[in-house]
Amino acid sequence: MSGGQADALPVHFGVGDKVRVRVAHPPGHLRTPWYIRGQRGAVERICGAFANPEELAYNRPGLPRQPLYRIRFRQTDLWPDYAGPKTDTVEVEIYQHWLEPDEAAP
Amino acid sequence: MSGTHHHDHDHGHDHPHAHPTAPDADDLMGYYQLMEVAVRELLIEKGVFTGEDIRRQIERMDGANAGRGGLLVARAWTDPAFKARALADGSAACREIGLEVGALKLIVVENTPSLHNLIVCTLCSCYPRPLLGLPPDWYKSRAYRSRAVREPRAVLAEFGTVIPDDVEVRVHDSTADMRYLVLPRRPDGTDGWSEEKLAELATRDSMVGVALAASP
Numbered sequence: 135m136s137g138g139q140a141d142a143l144p145v146h147f148g149v150g151d152k153v154r155v156r157v158a159h160p161p162g163h164l165r166t167p168w169y170i171r172g173q174r175g176a177v178e179r180i181c182g183a184f185a186n187p188e189e190l191a192y193n194r195p196g197l198p199r200q201p202l203y204r205i206r207f208r209q210t211d212l213w214p215d216y217a218g219p220k221t222d223t224v225e226v227e228i229y230q231h232w233l234e235p236d237e238a239a240p
Numbered sequence: 241m242s243g244t245h246h247h248d249h250d251h252g253h254d255h256p257h258a259h260p261t262a263p264d265a266d267d268l269m270g271y272y273q274l275m276e277v278a279v280r281e282l283l284i285e286k287g288v289f290t291g292e293d294i295r296r297q298i299e300r301m302d303g304a305n306a307g308r309g310g311l312l313v314a315r316a317w318t319d320p321a322f323k324a325r326a327l328a329d330g331s332a333a334c335r336e337i338g339l340e341v342g343a344l345k346l347i348v349v350e351n352t353p354s355l356h357n358l359i360v361c362t363l364c365s366c367y368p369r370p371l372l373g374l375p376p377d378w379y380k381s382r383a384y385r386s387r388a389v390r391e392p393r394a395v396l397a398e399f400g401t402v403i404p405d406d407v408e409v410r411v412h413d414s415t416a417d418m419r420y421l422v423l424p425r426r427p428d429g430t431d432g433w434s435e436e437k438l439a440e441l442a443t444r445d446s447m448v449g450v451a452l453a454a455s456p
Contacts, residue, residue: 165416167362169389181345184417202416204347209411218393221408227416 142183142199146230151177152239153205156232163191166232170224174236175207178225186229200229301369306444308339309371309421313442313453314435316348317426323350330421334371341370349412350423351449356403358396358411358449359420360388366414368421372444379448389413399450422446424453 147153157172165187180203185196209222216222269277284291315337316323326333330346346368349357361367362385367375378384387395392409396402403409412420424446430438433456445451 165363167413167415169362170413181347181416181418187416202418204418209409213390217391218409219405222392222410223408224389224411224413226413227418229416 141197143201143230145180145183145201147177147180147201147203147233147235149177149179152236153177153203153233154236154238155205155228156234158232160188162188164188166228167226169212170205170207170226170228173207173212174239175205175211175226178204178206181227184229186231200231202227202229203233204228205233301374303373304370305373306371306442306447307439309368309444309447310439310442311337311339311435312348312371312421313423313447314439316423317430317438318435323423326423339371344368344370345418346371346421347412347418348421348423349410351425351452353425354406355408355410356396356449357420357422358388358392358409359414359422360385360411361414362386362389363415366419368419371421372447376444396450399445401451422449424449427453427455429456 152174153176154174155166155171180201183199183201186200187196189196204225205228207224207226208220209216209218209224210220212224280294283289284294312326312334316326316333322333322336325336326348327350330348331341331344333348334341334344334346351357359367360379365375365380367379369375384395389411392411393403396409414420424442426438427441430441441454441456443451443454446453
């Protein structure tokens with residue numbers, strides 16, 4: 135499940151790390167929702183490594199497996215007019231190749 | 241209808257007018273429905289599986305229902321050590337109590353006095369089917385899928401679930417390989433209840449997070 139196995143990429147981020155979701159619009163089968171691209175969040179947990187669905191969708195093996203993270207976002211960061219308290223959050227599963235370190239994070 | 245009646249028998253009330261009928265839904269096969277039928281028939285012809293295999297699988301999927309998720313919740317309500325294991329590894333906890341979940345990778349998220357969890361799949365309709373059965377139509381609707389992440393408190397209120405502002409609402413978007421089940425809060429007034437009785441309070445909607453567990 136976790137990284138380190140021969141067909142899985144090494145895990146780049148740890149729990150609590152600040153990350154930013156890449157802004158990209160490649161064609162094909164993507165599991166990164168539009169509303170979360172370019173957004174900043176933090177790693178909530180590492181779910182293991184999974185074959186890349188963008189490859190699987192085209193009947194390719196999707197290897198090496200991509201580490202999958204759950205990223206926690208603040209609702210008020212996602213939607214400037216969010217109608218609810220600042221403490222509300224969204225958690226989304228994001229594959230590692232969609233994540234980059236958030237250099238701007240404090 | 242056209243009103244052209246060619247029959248000549250008495251036009252009495254034993255023979256009501258023909259009214260327009262709704263077309264049968266399966267009269268209208270789209271491109272992908274046709275492709276599915278064609279591929280299925282080819283695979284059966286090639287002996288990859290049989291029609292009986294498909295029927296049995298559909299029967300199995302249709303037969304799963306939220307009662308299975310309720311068993312997990314009831315055990316977690318009554319056994320704190322089990323609850324801790326379920327929160328650490330949901331799939332392992334299912335197997336521990338004899339719930340076969342196949343390849344399901346389950347994350348159990350716990351409601352607390354300061355946190356309310358809500359499950360959605362904004363991309364399609366990912367849902368913990370082995371534990372809850374087939375997803376309800378509203379779960380698959382575009383309205384729920386888009387609004388659950390955009391205005392979850394308004395959506396919850398429409399389900400009759402008003403969450404106070406001092407309780408965090410946490411939405412889980414099942415976009416990839418994991419599936420989610422909400423562990424609702426155990427209702428008051430259920431001290432000493434059997435697991436069997438408690439399981440009935442863990443309704444489907446409470447395990448999706450659009451409702452609280454039923455009151456005793």
